[in-house]
Amino acid sequence: MTPTPPRFCPHYPPPQAERPSAWRMFFSKRRSWLDSLYARSYEMKMGEVHLPGVDLYMVNEPALVRRVMSDEAAAFPKHAMLGDALRPLLGDSIFTTNGAVWERQRALMNPSFEAARVRHVFGRMQEAARAMHARLRQLPDGAGHDVEVEMTHVAADIILRTILSQPLDSSAARQIFDAFARYQALAPRIMMPAFFGLRWLRPWWQVRRSRHAAAEIRGLLAELIRPRFEAARHGRATEEGDILATLLQVRDASTGRGFDFDELVDQVAMLFLAGHETSASALSWSLHLLAHAPDVQERLHTEARDLFDPAGDDPSAIKDLTLARNVFREALRLFPPVGFLARESAHGCTLRDKRVPAGASVVVSPWLIQRHRALWARPDEFDPDRYDADAEADAPPPAGAALGDSPSARESLRRAYLPFGMGPRVCIGAAFAQQEAALILATLARSFRFEPVPGHVPQPVGRLTIRADNGIRLRVFQREGGAG
Numbered sequence: 001m002t003p004t005p006p007r008f009c010p011h012y013p014p015p016q017a018e019r020p021s022a023w024r025m026f027f028s029k030r031r032s033w034l035d036s037l038y039a040r041s042y043e044m045k046m047g048e049v050h051l052p053g054v055d056l057y058m059v060n061e062p063a064l065v066r067r068v069m070s071d072e073a074a075a076f077p078k079h080a081m082l083g084d085a086l087r088p089l090l091g092d093s094i095f096t097t098n099g100a101v102w103e104r105q106r107a108l109m110n111p112s113f114e115a116a117r118v119r120h121v122f123g124r125m126q127e128a129a130r131a132m133h134a135r136l137r138q139l140p141d142g143a144g145h146d147v148e149v150e151m152t153h154v155a156a157d158i159i160l161r162t163i164l165s166q167p168l169d170s171s172a173a174r175q176i177f178d179a180f181a182r183y184q185a186l187a188p189r190i191m192m193p194a195f196f197g198l199r200w201l202r203p204w205w206q207v208r209r210s211r212h213a214a215a216e217i218r219g220l221l222a223e224l225i226r227p228r229f230e231a232a233r234h235g236r237a238t239e240e241g242d243i244l245a246t247l248l249q250v251r252d253a254s255t256g257r258g259f260d261f262d263e264l265v266d267q268v269a270m271l272f273l274a275g276h277e278t279s280a281s282a283l284s285w286s287l288h289l290l291a292h293a294p295d296v297q298e299r300l301h302t303e304a305r306d307l308f309d310p311a312g313d314d315p316s317a318i319k320d321l322t323l324a325r326n327v328f329r330e331a332l333r334l335f336p337p338v339g340f341l342a343r344e345s346a347h348g349c350t351l352r353d354k355r356v357p358a359g360a361s362v363v364v365s366p367w368l369i370q371r372h373r374a375l376w377a378r379p380d381e382f383d384p385d386r387y388d389a390d391a392e393a394d395a396p397p398p399a400g401a402a403l404g405d406s407p408s409a410r411e412s413l414r415r416a417y418l419p420f421g422m423g424p425r426v427c428i429g430a431a432f433a434q435q436e437a438a439l440i441l442a443t444l445a446r447s448f449r450f451e452p453v454p455g456h457v458p459q460p461v462g463r464l465t466i467r468a469d470n471g472i473r474l475r476v477f478q479r480e481g482g483a484g
Contacts, residue, residue: 132153
């Protein structure tokens with residue numbers, strides 16, 4: 001019997017042995033949320049931290065996660081601090097609103113992301129994938145390349161083409177995602193003082209730079225949206241079959257009203273920024289993992305070569321790309337783009353044996369839950385095959401570690417896998433992202449091979465999303481017959 005080769009365990013910030021002091025936490029969190037985690041964070045069912053500005057409860061147990069995110073979601077709305085941090089950029093979009101306002105917005109947004117609509121924009125995704133392929137063909141063979149830059153480019157290109165019928169080649173599009181990079185880097189430093197009751201200590205120059213970046217993005221999006229909004233308002237039909245066209249047409253069932261202009265800018269800003277940034281993060285980590293697992297990469301190449309036609313524009317062409325989907329699933333597990341989901345306890349309640357006061361922060365962390373020692377076999381290993389039916393044979397967690405009966409891989413997936421969130425606020429673009437990912441990974445695997453750059457180890461940091469602080473540099477080789 002051939003032994004199974006060792007699986008790749010990607011680097012992540014080593015957890016501290018003990019919970020850090022509040023003072024140390026203040027300085028570590030300003031760089032990355034991941035830096036303040038400690039060993040027990042990956043094993044506990046529930047934890048609590050009391051800081052000068054907030055009571056924070058971390059929920060890891062699947063039953064509690066479901067209660068907070070799904071069963072009693074109305075009692076745990078999006079946290080006000082998160083809204084304060086993102087409102088300059090995303091306005092009052094479905095990412096920041098709660099209650100009746102959110103319900104109305106979500107109902108108006110849903111038609112744009114129904115299965116038929118997602119399939120309808122596949123051709124636009126394919127155009128962006130072909131443009132990406134052409135860019136990579138221009139690289140010197142074997143050259144080191146920061147794939148985060150390229151994945152950000154293609155993900156932003158896809159979002160702009162599918163929402164606004166604008167390719168990323170436009171100067172306005174480039175300005176938008178450059179400004180977002182500045183905004184994201186400043187976010188933790190601006191948010192952190194509030195956790196310690198020190199709002200007045202927020203660095204005013206960084207707040208100013210952050211708001212300037214947000215205003216720049218929103219101004220550019222508004223310029224793209226306004227002509228079509230005005231055309232729709234005056235009854236002039238346009239021919240674009242994109243997501244904006246759907247958003248311009250939807251009407252509230254009870255009032256007959258659609259989105260006004262400011263609401264439309266809010267929602268488009270949310271879709272563009274959340275959509276391209278999360279996909280870019282997960283695709284970048286996918287390539288990092290594949291570069292360190294050449295056996296998986298070769299299997300993915302074979303799948304893409306045999307089952308995927310890059311010249312086609314039929315979304316059913318990717319339905320058989322099982323390994324491509326599983327690689328993306330596993331990248332989302334190990335490096336969930338949004339690693340921490342912050343909620344607020346609307347009323348006093350009891351979670352497990354802890355009394356949680358009204359106004360407390362309740363955090364569900366996909367980063368912790370998807371690496372939890374009691375919920376996953378081999379939690380730090382890259383293993384896309386764990387999602388197959390035969391993964392039931394996975395060894396259970398160590399004795400005494402389980403939360404109950406030792407879960408199989410399939411059971412872990414059902415209970416403890418939430419890269420897109422859970423419940424009524426599950427990510428509206430989940431199907432879109434998975435279709436996009438299968439297309440991009442198949443396009444890349446069919447024509448290129450990726451290898452690590454010696455000595456380069458990406459350093460994950462948790463800010464608004466989980467990215468590599470030092471980029472993800474890989475050597476890119478063209479495969480024979482990979483011209484497209």
